[in-house]
Amino acid sequence: MATNIDSKEIVKQVTDRIAESYPDMDREHISSLASEELDKISSARVTDYFTVLTERAVRSRLKD
Template identity: 75%
Template sequence: MKQVTDRVAERYPEVEHEHISSLAVEELGKISNSRVTDYLTVLTERAVRSRLAK
């Protein structure tokens, strides 16, 4: 999750790392039971960026 947090933080420097990290953990929790796990970090990052854009 550190990689996701760091990449999102580059795009949203005004948002605290802790907030981004908690969003990432929450979003990963939503999809962690998926059968296919290859793209979990990409999907998590996309979901966090989407939430922050609102």
């Protein structure tokens, strides 16, 4: 059974970590990407890895 997730906190954590690697990137852009990627997986039953999966997806999008 899925637990409630704090999507704002996940987006904040992902944004903070990625902003360290991409200091010239607009934080709002990173946050927007994180929100989009989190929305894609938000219906999953297991929520334990949402932060790491969201971060990986955003980093992948930034590399393209």
